[in-house]
Amino acid sequence: MSLDPSYLDYPKRQYGYDHDLYGWSALHERSPIYWPDGKSVAVFLCVSLEWFPITPSDTPFRAPGHMQTAYPDYRHYTARDYGSRVGVYRLLDAFAKAGIKASFATNSTIAERYPALVSDIVREGHEIIAHSTDMNGTIASGMPVEEERTLITTTLDTLERATGARPSGWLSIARSQSWSTVDLLKEAGTRYCCDWVNDELPYRFRNGLINLPLNHELSDRQIITVQQQSVDSYVQSMGDAFSWLAGEAERFGGRMLPLHITPYIMALPYRIDAFERLLVDLSNRPQSWFAKGNAIVNAWEQQS
Amino acid sequence: MQEGACDPGLYDFQPYRGRAPIQWPGDKKVAVWVAPNLEYYEIDPPAHPKRKAWTKPHPDVVGFAHRDHSNRVSHWRMADVMSKHGFPGSVSLSVALCQHHPEIVADAQARGWEFFSHGIYNTRYAYEMDEGQERAIIEDSIRTVREATGQTIRGWLAPALTHTPRTLDLIAEYGLDYTCDLYHDDQPQWVKVKQGELVSIPYSLEVNDHYGFFVYNMSGREYADTLIRQYERLAAEGGTVMCIPLHAYLIGQPHRIGPFEEALRHIAEDGRAWIARSGEIVDAWRAQQ
Numbered sequence: 265m266s267l268d269p270s271y272l273d274y275p276k277r278q279y280g281y282d283h284d285l286y287g288w289s290a291l292h293e294r295s296p297i298y299w300p301d302g303k304s305v306a307v308f309l310c311v312s313l314e315w316f317p318i319t320p321s322d323t324p325f326r327a328p329g330h331m332q333t334a335y336p337d338y339r340h341y342t343a344r345d346y347g348s349r350v351g352v353y354r355l356l357d358a359f360a361k362a363g364i365k366a367s368f369a370t371n372s373t374i375a376e377r378y379p380a381l382v383s384d385i386v387r388e389g390h391e392i393i394a395h396s397t398d399m400n401g402t403i404a405s406g407m408p409v410e411e412e413r414t415l416i417t418t419t420l421d422t423l424e425r426a427t428g429a430r431p432s433g434w435l436s437i438a439r440s441q442s443w444s445t446v447d448l449l450k451e452a453g454t455r456y457c458c459d460w461v462n463d464e465l466p467y468r469f470r471n472g473l474i475n476l477p478l479n480h481e482l483s484d485r486q487i488i489t490v491q492q493q494s495v496d497s498y499v500q501s502m503g504d505a506f507s508w509l510a511g512e513a514e515r516f517g518g519r520m521l522p523l524h525i526t527p528y529i530m531a532l533p534y535r536i537d538a539f540e541r542l543l544v545d546l547s548n549r550p551q552s553w554f555a556k557g558n559a560i561v562n563a564w565e566q567q568s
Numbered sequence: 569m570q571e572g573a574c575d576p577g578l579y580d581f582q583p584y585r586g587r588a589p590i591q592w593p594g595d596k597k598v599a600v601w602v603a604p605n606l607e608y609y610e611i612d613p614p615a616h617p618k619r620k621a622w623t624k625p626h627p628d629v630v631g632f633a634h635r636d637h638s639n640r641v642s643h644w645r646m647a648d649v650m651s652k653h654g655f656p657g658s659v660s661l662s663v664a665l666c667q668h669h670p671e672i673v674a675d676a677q678a679r680g681w682e683f684f685s686h687g688i689y690n691t692r693y694a695y696e697m698d699e700g701q702e703r704a705i706i707e708d709s710i711r712t713v714r715e716a717t718g719q720t721i722r723g724w725l726a727p728a729l730t731h732t733p734r735t736l737d738l739i740a741e742y743g744l745d746y747t748c749d750l751y752h753d754d755q756p757q758w759v760k761v762k763q764g765e766l767v768s769i770p771y772s773l774e775v776n777d778h779y780g781f782f783v784y785n786m787s788g789r790e791y792a793d794t795l796i797r798q799y800e801r802l803a804a805e806g807g808t809v810m811c812i813p814l815h816a817y818l819i820g821q822p823h824r825i826g827p828f829e830e831a832l833r834h835i836a837e838d839g840r841a842w843i844a845r846s847g848e849i850v851d852a853w854r855a856q857q
Binding site for chain 1 (some may be wrong): 610611612614616617624625626627628629631632634636637639641644664667668669670671688689692696697698701704705734779781785786787788789791821823824825826827849
């Protein structure tokens with residue numbers, strides 16, 4: 265028994281990465297970042313607005329949260345739609361009450377299907393981040409580049425028509441990209457994406473696109489749906505994370521806490537109260553700056 | 569091992585009850601070692617016939633970027649907490665990290681940490697290697713760590729825990745004297761090898777942060793509590809070894825590192841822990857055999 269001899273070749277065993285997408289840099293060695301008004305922890309609140317067709321696609325892969333039973337899967341179709349009918353309004357009210365501006369990573373189909381919702385979001389001062397067409401619009405290597413290019417431009421064009429502004433940010437479904445995505449996003453005029461979870465502050469890809477990391481480990485999907493923690497445990501974890509980052513910011517400069525929220529997960533009646541308490545707690549902390557993705561990118565870019 | 573036999577013949581049965589007591593330096597009750605895995609995962613590794621490196625077509629953005637968090641952000645976060653409370657690391661090293669991110673290896677070296685090999689990359693698996701191929705990765709490991717740090721590795725944790733039937737014999741032949749791949753005991757034990765002498769030092773799957781967060785789905789606080797319970801029991805029994813195996817991209821996340829620091833503080837302040845490096849624990853045990 266033996267492996268192909270090439271299995272012991274390491275052609276990219278070299279300084280830095282084994283890819284050219286971005287360069288290496290250690291967070292704690294970078295020049296400190298200062299957020300507006302002397303705040304030290306930016307809280308990036310990003311809500312995913314997702315529409316799951318009852319006819320799921322497995323090409324290139326089926327999105328997390330998608331249909332699970334044989335057709336027709338009423339239970340998941342409607343339970344996901346609950347987030348866009350009921351849950352998201354609980355969140356909007358909570359944000360208004362706490363005086364918080366957020367980013368909504370929105371499937372462009374949401375804007376077409378539920379224009380009233382999207383206009384409420386925009387009118388209340390929140391940001392729209394492009395989040396593909398619908399939850400069948402997943403991306404991975406192997407899909408034809410032309411198809412991916414069309415997916416991206418269709419999403420941006422549709423959201424621009426619906427909201428009057430072309431989104432500057434992009435979030436891929438499940439943060440999944442192909443080898444082409446970073447270049448296609450740049451080509452489509454996107455300023456930043458949120459897909460790479462390797463950092464805790466923005467950084468630039470070699471092509472100039474900015475990555476604004478939206479940590480999946482801190483998402484409600486990961487902590488509540490995947491790890492099956494209670495909302496109280498989630499709230500405690502976010503409080504611990506903020507405290508840690510505020511301490512680190514005293515030594516190293518501004519830090520960022522990304523909160524990635526899904527209406528059909530977090531905005532259920534038995535969870536929303538605890539989440540509202542978290543928002544009040546964090547917004548009352550003297551170090552916190554709740555900011556939309558584009559505001560964080562602006563503040564960072566002025567110093568970078 | 570006995571290749572093909574139903575009992576691999578790695579060691580003799582040795583009941584926990586009635587063993588000669590083990591004495592740790594300073595009359596401490598439990599030897600505690602922390603094993604950070606300093607790893608490099610390739611974004612586009614070659615396919616292996618027995619195991620896929622990533623679940624998605626390359627690039628698996630979340631899979632790769634999550635591990636990359638260690639090398640941009642969380643290594644220093646984890647290491648600073650360890651240093652603050654007096655815990656050196658015994659590093660399970662993807663030795664190609666010496667080429668990719670020598671700054672991290674240098675940081676660990678400056679903190680007085682010990683290195684052992686965790687293979688070349690955590691995306692290159694040993695299954696089905698022939699003897700020459702396996703010798704090549706062992707020799708590469710010894711040479712690479714020596715050139716980067718001056719240290720001669722003594723231990724082995726198989727890359728991504730992938731083995732061949734001859735791995736343990738080969739590492740012993742090359743003079744390595746401990747393995748972290750066997751989970752049968754809370755004390756060091758001899759391992760049967762063809763030549764040389766090999767000790768199994770207790771590592772841990774159960775209190776590995778990967779198991780804590782991705783098998784048992786614990787919160788940061790639950791994991792910290794688990795470490796304290798593991799410590800309290802092993803300290804009460806005495807003559808034991810407790811390993812805390814870590815991955816910076818897991819333990820060094822902002823919501824987990826605070827509770828983890830409290831667990832380290834608890835162990836450091838308790839007074840019954842001999843906080844040591846893996847090689848020191850192996851030496852202290854061997855001196856009593």
